[in-house]
Amino acid sequence: MSLDTARLGIDIGGTFTDVVLETSGESHSAKVLTTYAAPETAIVDGMRQVCAQAGITPAQVGQIIHGTTLATNALIERRGAKTALITTQGFRDVIEMRTESRFEQYDLNLKLPDPLLPRQMRYTVQERVDANGQVLIPLDRAEVEVVADQIAVAGFESVAVGLLHSYLNPAHERMIRDVLAEKLPNVAVSISSEVSPQMREYERFNTVVANAYIKPLMASYLGRLEARLQDEGVSCRIFLMHSGGGIISLQNATEFPVRLVESGPAGGAVFAAHIAARYGLDKVLSFDMGGTTAKICLIKNQTPKTSRVFEAARSYRFKKGSGMPISIPVIDMVEIGAGGGSLAHVDALQQIRVGPESAGSEPGPACYGRGGDRPAVTDADLVLGKLDPDNFAGGSIRLHPEQSQAALTAHIGDALALDVTEAAFGVAEVVDENMANAARVHAVENGEDLSEYTMIAFGGAAPLHAGRLCEKLGVRRLLVPPGAGVGSAIGFLRASFSFEANRSVYMKLSDFDGGKIKRLLTDLQAEATGFVRTCDAQSPILSEFKVYMRYTGQGWEIPVSLTQEQVMHPDPAVFEARFEEDYTQLFGRPVAGIDIEITVWSVNATTPPEKVAPVAQASGVTAATVAGTRQLFDAARTAELTASVVHRGAMVAGAQVNGPAVVTEAETTIIVPASRMALCQPDGCIDVTLKGE
Known part of the structure; x- marks a missing residue:
């Protein structure tokens, strides 16, 4: 992709749809209200606006990268397709029994969230694969055909297939898919061994059900979007941001829509990481607040923290355990219902x-x-x-x-x-304290002290509230980058093409098999690279290797990164040393005398990240041009104060204004509390710090 190619980033939020166009070194943006009945209408409207600003036609757009909350909203609002689940006999109720954990221990009237599919929509077949992948009870094709006939009579639009231990041996799931394809060609099918080939039945079954539940909806939407854009003269390829912070093709997004569940917030985290790299910041608190939700993410060493399981649609005061676990690669963040709307x-x-x-x-x-x-x-x-x-x-x-x-x-x-x-x-x-408390809890869970962090705020509402959050959290520095109001859409344009492949294969270090490990990770590398090649046929592809390890008997694992050399020449002593190093960093000390085991293997294939030019700090300081004043309520002083009003476009490098102040622009407004001052850096970032520092 040449530097002068017009690239379009599109983020559909719960309130606004943000569109950003970058071409010939210039950036143009628009915010339009999201059109729920037909989300593509808002996209077309925003695209026309930014193309008009840039003086080009939609036909000249060379690449489109899109992220959306549509998949998340469909799960939260329970408005997906009529879906059936086929599972192993005796495991029909796994998604309803959950893990039997009580997320509110002392609530006697606690009600667990209902599963996506009620019991009458869940079917079973007699088959069994053991924990080593060996077939104990073969699957009878005739039995599958009977179930397929029942599904046809019931009029299901989509089918999820989740069988016991299929992540080790997917043969039975593939047979079911083949039978359904023959007998029900118009029904969408998702199999857990492809959607989430990991151990733990509840998380895996729930993930494949979620994928099947939103698959027809997302396929319909993405098809309509492609058609509408073609009607506007757009002929370039459309890519989607996935929850792990990378870009996948439209075809892969249609097949695995569950990977889009956190695509919008992921773009914001990538945007914040890009700003952190420009400023050489190793500890950043990303704060993204839009019209519907606020997202908080820790970014260390210019890389967002990631996870392989997260919860969507938490139903009980945003408590962990009250939501729908989705087992996919995802940027780890806290999301709460605190937005402008x-x-x-x-x-x-x-x-x-x-x-x-x-x-x-x-x-x-x-x-x-x-x-x-x-x-x-x-x-x-x-x-x-x-x-x-x-x-x-x-x-x-x-x-x-x-x-x-x-x-x-x-x-x-x-x-x-x-x-x-x-x-x-x-x-x-109240809303500021809710967000501050969520940030405190997230930091404590990760063993971090937020006073050492710099906040980067973006999203239409974040700059309005970020100054107050910094006061509450003891954060001394706040950066509000250019384009903050449409930060997630800009983040899409900064992301690499990537795909993470993972698989559960249980192995103790005492039974270490170097040859098996090398074959497994090589296969995963080829799988992940193949997905990336569907997006980018020319760029070099980097591979990031991770294994999830724990002491034998523990319930959960920690991720341990490995180098290419450590993968190609596996050594149990190296694996043990890397695990103990990361375990000690998290928990203070290793545990002696207990065997270590690996449960999940992961390879992330990615194109090289965009090169980042460091920003020189502003040297000379001048007073910013004040356009006027207005009355502003300062929360820390609980009083109305006379605030300076400054237009962001008029702030040149080195321009400074003391709080209380209001810095205005088209997509958002930056509130500078009385305790702070704002300085414009050479790249246009507004740098808000404590007075006197």
């Missing part, structure tokens, strides 16, 4: 609660004037002076302060005997 109410204990319910884009917060009458975070921000009603979203959306005031008074102020400013302050402070 998150709705506020007063609960039975007379406390202000915010989220997770969101006004979205239809009808949106009360101030949008689109029929919403309940107060959202955006309404509170407007009343507190953080937003300009005449210049929201670049002036494309006119805000109505009187409707915000009415909603806050009716739902918060009257219930708690507060005036409208106090009600707005209460809503903003």
Whole structure:
């Protein structure tokens, strides 16, 4: 891809669809309200806007990279396809029994989330493969044909196949897929040995069910998107951002849509990692807040932390264990229902609660004037002076302060005997504390001290709240990069093509088999490389090797990275040393006298990352040009202060403004609290630090 090729990044969020066009060294962006009934309509609208800004036609776009929350929303809202599960006899209820863990130990009325598929949609076949992959009970094709006939009569649109220990021997799952393809050619089929070939039945079955559940929906959407773009004259290939922070082809995304569940937030983490690399920062807290959710991610050594299991659709106060486990490679982050559209109410204990319910884009917060009458975070921000009603979203959306005031008074102020400013302050402070608490917990779980971190904020709402979060968390430095309002879409354009292949093969170090290990990782490398080659036929491909290890008897593993040399010449002493090194870093000390075992093997194939030019820090400091002033409520001082208003486009390198201040731009607004000052760095980043430092 040449440097002057026009590249388009598209991020569909719960409230806004962000579109970014990069061409000839210039960047153009647009935010349009997400169109739920036909998401591709908002994409086309945004594409037309940025192409007009750049003076090109859609036909001149050479590459499109897309991320979306559609897959996540379909799981949360339970509006996927009519799906059946075929599993091993005796294991029909695995996805309903879960792991039997209680995520709220003392709640006597605790209700576990319902499985995606009720019992009558789950079918069994008589077969059995043991924990070594040996067939104990062969699968009878005639029995599969009977089940296929039952599925046909019931009118299912999609089928998930999850059999016991199929990650070691997928022959039976493949037979079922072949029979279904012959008898039900129009029904989508997903098999767990391809979607998530890992141990632990509950997570694997749940993942293949989720994949099957959203597969027809995503296939339909991606097909419509491709057709609409072709109608606009676009002939280039379309790629998708996956949850692990890389890019896959449209065809692979259609086959494995569950890998798209965290695609939008993953783009944001890649964007933050790119900024961290430019500034040489090894400890970064990525803060992404949009219209519906806020995402927090730890980035160490300019690389986002990753995981191979995460929970979607947590149903109980965002507690771990209350959601739907999805076993795929994913960037590890905390996601909470705190966005500009998150709705506020007063609960039975007379406390202000915010989220997770969101006004979205239809009808949106009360101030949008689109029929919403309940107060959202955006309404509170407007009343507190953080937003300009005449210049929201670049002036494309006119805000109505009187409707915000009415909603806050009716739902918060009257219930708690507060005036409208106090009600707005209460809503903003609750949502900020929710996000700060989520960041604290995430840091503690990972053994990190956030006072050593730099925050990078992006997303339409994050710069409005990031300064206050820094005050709450003791974070001394905040960076708001150019294009922060559309950060995830920019992140798509910074990501490498990548695909992670993994497989569960159990092995103790006492039974170490170097030849088997070399063959296994070589096969996984070839599989992952093959997926990447469907996207990029020319670039060199790098391979990253990981094994998941634990002491025998432990319940969970830790990831251990290996070099190419260690993979090609496996040595049990090296594996043990690498494991003990990482284990000690996490838990303080190794455990002597216990055997070590490997449960999962992983290879991530990726094209080389984009080269990053370091940023020289601003040298001379000048006063920023102040366009005016306005009243801004400062949460730390619980008072309205007169704040300077500065247009970001007018800030040159070295321009500085002391808080309280408001830095405005088309996609977002940066709030500089009274305790801070803001400096424009040479690359356009707004560097917010404590006064006097």
